[in-house]
Amino acid sequence: MRAARLIKMVLLLQSRPSMTAAELARELEVSERTVTRDAAALSEAGVPVYADRGRAGGYRLIGGYRTRLTGLHRGEAEALFLSGVPGALREMGLEDAASAARLKVSAALLPSLRDASRTAAQRFHLDAPNWFAEPRTPGLLPAVADAVWDDRRITARYRRGEDEVERELEPYGLVLKAGVWYLCARVAAPAGEGAFRVYRIDRFTAVEAGAERFTRDEEFDLPGFWAERAEQFARSILRTEVVVRLSERGVRRLPYAMDPPAARRALAAAGAPDGDGWVRVTLRVESEEVAHAQLGSLGPEAEVLAPASLRGRFAADARRLAALYGPDAART
Numbered sequence: 537m538r539a540a541r542l543i544k545m546v547l548l549l550q551s552r553p554s555m556t557a558a559e560l561a562r563e564l565e566v567s568e569r570t571v572t573r574d575a576a577a578l579s580e581a582g583v584p585v586y587a588d589r590g591r592a593g594g595y596r597l598i599g600g601y602r603t604r605l606t607g608l609h610r611g612e613a614e615a616l617f618l619s620g621v622p623g624a625l626r627e628m629g630l631e632d633a634a635s636a637a638r639l640k641v642s643a644a645l646l647p648s649l650r651d652a653s654r655t656a657a658q659r660f661h662l663d664a665p666n667w668f669a670e671p672r673t674p675g676l677l678p679a680v681a682d683a684v685w686d687d688r689r690i691t692a693r694y695r696r697g698e699d700e701v702e703r704e705l706e707p708y709g710l711v712l713k714a715g716v717w718y719l720c721a722r723v724a725a726p727a728g729e730g731a732f733r734v735y736r737i738d739r740f741t742a743v744e745a746g747a748e749r750f751t752r753d754e755e756f757d758l759p760g761f762w763a764e765r766a767e768q769f770a771r772s773i774l775r776t777e778v779v780v781r782l783s784e785r786g787v788r789r790l791p792y793a794m795d796p797p798a799a800r801r802a803l804a805a806a807g808a809p810d811g812d813g814w815v816r817v818t819l820r821v822e823s824e825e826v827a828h829a830q831l832g833s834l835g836p837e838a839e840v841l842a843p844a845s846l847r848g849r850f851a852a853d854a855r856r857l858a859a860l861y862g863p864d865a866a867r868t
Contacts, residue, residue, distance in 0.1 A: 686749070721733060782816075787815055
């Protein structure tokens with residue numbers, strides 16, 4: 537346990553000019569006193585850890601010290617090679633850089649671990665696009681990716697409905713969701729007053745990176761921002777409310793028939809089963825048309841109670857099915 541912590545401390549100090557005892561304590565999840573003891577142990581072992589005293593002091597490595605990755609065990613080495621997403625890197629134009637980085641990491645590993653990239657590739661493959669959807673790489677993705685990595689402002693034109701709009705953007709991060717690429721960017725003032733927004737990159741018609749770099753907000757959390765916006769989007773499209781009775785089997789199948797989070801919220805708010813063992817739930821759905829398609833997959837395990845128009849659709853479906861499958865139905 538302590539050996540792993542000491543290795544992590546050295547790697548942290550390699551990655552930054554200096555760190556305070558408080559910063560190291562947070563990263564290592566130990567007390568500042570433990571950080572002091574660990575720094576002394578590293579120094580005694582020949583690692584040149586230097587402590588700057590005073591209010592602005594901290595710990596740093598001197599003499600350009602670098603450690604080879606000899607502290608990795610097999611599981612860590614294989615996890616390292618799993619961290620890349622080859623298809624996404626290729627689409628962003630970063631495949632060559634990623635390949636060079638993997639070669640350098642492999643060269644730094646112990647000989648017994650140099651097959652980690654092969655063993656990891658044998659055991660895990662990420663296929664991001666949805667089924668039955670042909671993946672398409674936006675032609676402007678490499679240009680957007682370059683601007684993201686280089687913190688350069690871009691002037692982008694994109695389709696909004698039938699119109700084209702031009703915006704000056706500060707590109708903060710890229711997200712690949714179900715085969716679709718999105719850009720999380722801050723709109724340059726005064727057009728957006730510094731608001732963060734999400735853009736589908738395949739809707740960009742032109743992207744021009746300027747010479748000016750923007751100052752990145754270091755507090756910006758891309759995963760947190762995306763999770764919040766994704767939840768807002770999912771809630772925003774669920775505009776219609778329907779009331780349904782579900783059998784026990786229908787309750788189990790509901791999360792597979794419609795938006796799973798919406799289904800779970802509805803079931804959590806449902807009351808106790810009635811005398812027949814059926815549960816009454818209120819669902820938020822995108823539209824009556826979508827609800828008709830989704831709830832129709834539950835067949836006789838669901839009864840729509842409201843709205844009356846949706847119940848009428850299912851009643852018409854039932855009559856048509858009875859005509860097709862009833863005893864008087866025509867046989868060929």
